[in-house]
Amino acid sequence: MGKIIMLICLLFMVPTDMEVAEIEKMPEVNFYGIDYQFIEASADEAISKDTVLNEVYWLQESLPILQRVNYSIHIVNEKCIRDSTTTILGLSDLDNMEIYMFATPDDMIDNKCANYIKMVATEHTAAHEIGHLLRHDILSDEALLNYYKMRGGGIEGLDSLTEPDEVFAEDFAYLFGSPNAFPVNFGNILFEAPGEKEKEWIANNLTLGFYEKYPLEQMREAMGLP
Numbered sequence: 001m002g003k004i005i006m007l008i009c010l011l012f013m014v015p016t017d018m019e020v021a022e023i024e025k026m027p028e029v030n031f032y033g034i035d036y037q038f039i040e041a042s043a044d045e046a047i048s049k050d051t052v053l054n055e056v057y058w059l060q061e062s063l064p065i066l067q068r069v070n071y072s073i074h075i076v077n078e079k080c081i082r083d084s085t086t087t088i089l090g091l092s093d094l095d096n097m098e099i100y101m102f103a104t105p106d107d108m109i110d111n112k113c114a115n116y117i118k119m120v121a122t123e124h125t126a127a128h129e130i131g132h133l134l135r136h137d138i139l140s141d142e143a144l145l146n147y148y149k150m151r152g153g154g155i156e157g158l159d160s161l162t163e164p165d166e167v168f169a170e171d172f173a174y175l176f177g178s179p180n181a182f183p184v185n186f187g188n189i190l191f192e193a194p195g196e197k198e199k200e201w202i203a204n205n206l207t208l209g210f211y212e213k214y215p216l217e218q219m220r221e222a223m224g225l226p
């Protein structure tokens, strides 16, 4: 009996919701030693929290276990630049399950569809970064390499998992992210766009892998707990 009560308390105590919050400045985070610059953004360069939330809700519908994953998205009111030239829209701190999303520089989007393009880019960035977190949290390196092989990637001579990880995150965003009237093209020119086979593989492996890693979550689900 004691055990059952303890288990029920545990089930109620473990918070499993995600959080989206706006912050003014990027905190000190070490992104694998890569140097990023953060620059103050103007009000119209800021991205919309509602757009990010809508994308999260969309992804939770297309992949229900996402509702049970613990992670945070920080919307930083700064632009992020790498090597003085490359604009970065999102970064993930994988070990802490934190995503940082940045303002979109005005000069990057300079036409009358600006707001629409910006919304699509924000949605795509959120989905891509969530793809990175899910792969890091749930899939083994071996599973990732199997996926990469299924996509036609060669693993001979690969010296890191960066490319398989990028293919996975981009496929995830493409397959599970919200569709748009003006879609983002599949972002990796070396690979064909993924289809049903890839979608099924990702949904199955993430769902089974998640419940294997977090068996308590499966119990909560069975009990109808959030």
Ligand SMILES: [Zn+2]
Residues within 6 Å of the ligand: 128, 132, 165, 166, 169
């Ligand atoms: Zn990426």
